[in-house]
Amino acid sequence: MSGHVPVMLPEVLEALAPQADQVIVDGTFGGGGYSRAILAAAPCRVIGLDRDPDAVARGHLLAQEMPSRFTMVETQFSRLDEIDHPIDAVVLDIGVSSFQIDQAERGFSFMQDGPLDMRMGKDGPSAADVIAQLSEAELSALFHHYGEEREARRIARAIVTDRVDKPYLRTSELAGVVARVIGRKHHDGIHPATRVFQALRIYVNDEIGELEKALVAAEAILPAGGRLVVVSFHSLEDRAVKTFLAERSKAASGSRHTPTLTGPAASFDLITRKPVVASDAEIAANPRARSAKLRAAIRTCAPARPRPISGLRGVPTLDQIRRAA
Structure with a gap:
């Protein structure tokens, strides 16, 4: 499992509070850091989920080590409500793993030349498909x-102009055009291609939609007292988690004029009123932790409620791109 350092591990374990005989879902298995730590913290059972075949292969190795305590399932974490077993807690570590970034052939990193792919599940439209088919x-x-x-408009214009003569198939090609448009250094000091690669990765894997569906699914399957712990690394991800938990933890209200409570009862009680962030020591040892935010809540006995899943207006869905290919 070397190559991946689980972020905010002590804080995650404290929020999860694993107990004997519980069944806990690690919805983003990745390198297995959380799963192994949970199994070591209490005599419980863990079900790992991941859509990345490489991560699934790592999970099967852990299942061979601990066949009675760990099960690996190849699926999106948005489908955790399809698990046919009572669940006591769910933990989600949102975003790309170090394994994926470090493998040039996966196409996640602008620091290494590789195919412009970025698919976590290795199926569906790739980043190259998106760059080729979307309009300016x-x-x-x-x-x-x-x-x-x-600089989104300038970058999009340059890509559409250049792709007439040559398609973008390599990470170095896309990183190069972004650097050409906005210069060697980004306005906030990061690599000029950082935000473009991030946007493509989120879109290609429908990461925000998957997260929102997973939050709704967790609410549906967790019993009263069940715990939900989410670690995110991007402002859009954290905003989705914050908004969801704020809505679900808001109690029904009334007034002296209308003493009857109106609105649905709170389905979660917040463990964290504000996001928990990594310590300075952890950030120094693992720079990936610098943007991490942990939010956690405990399920109440109130019924789960549906929530419409949002999308990005003005951009076609991945299915539409697939049909147009």
């Missing part, structure tokens, strides 16, 4: 909303 306006909206890139 659609690419601009994508970079702006998912990457929060200030």
Whole structure:
């Protein structure tokens, strides 16, 4: 499992508070750091989920070590409500893993040349497909909303102009055009291609949609007292978690004029009123932890409630891109 350092591990374990005989879902198995720590913290059982075949292979190794305590399932964490077993807690570590970034052939990193892929599940449209098929306006909206890139329009215009003569198939090619448009250094000091690559990765893997569905699924399957712990690394991800938990922890209200409570009862009680962040020592040892935010809550006995899943307006869905290919 070397190569991946689980972020905020002590804080995650404290929020999860694993107990004997519990069944805990590690919805983003990755390198297995959380799963192994949970199994070591209490005589419980863990079910690991991941859509990345490489992560699934690592999970099967752990299942061979601990066949009675760990089970690996290849699926999206948004489908955790399909688990046919009572669940006591769910932990999600959102975003790309060190394994994926470090493998040039996966196409996640602009620091290494590789195919412009970025698919966590290795199926569906790749980042190259997205770059080839989206219009200038659609690419601009994508970079702006998912990457929060200030130069989204200029970058999209350059990509659409250049792809007429040569398609973008390599990470180095895309990173190069972004650097050419906005210079060697980004306005906030990061690599110029950081936000464009981030936006593409989030879009190609529908990461915000998957997260929102997973939150709803966790609410549906967790019993009263069940715990939900989410670690995110991007402002859009954290905003989705914060909004969801704020809505679900808001109690029904009334007044002296209308003493009857109105609105649905709170389905979660917050463990963390504000996000927990990594310590200075952890950030120094693992720079990936610098943007991590942990939010956690405990399920109440109130019924789960549906929530519409949002999408990015002005940009086609992945299914639409697949059909157009």
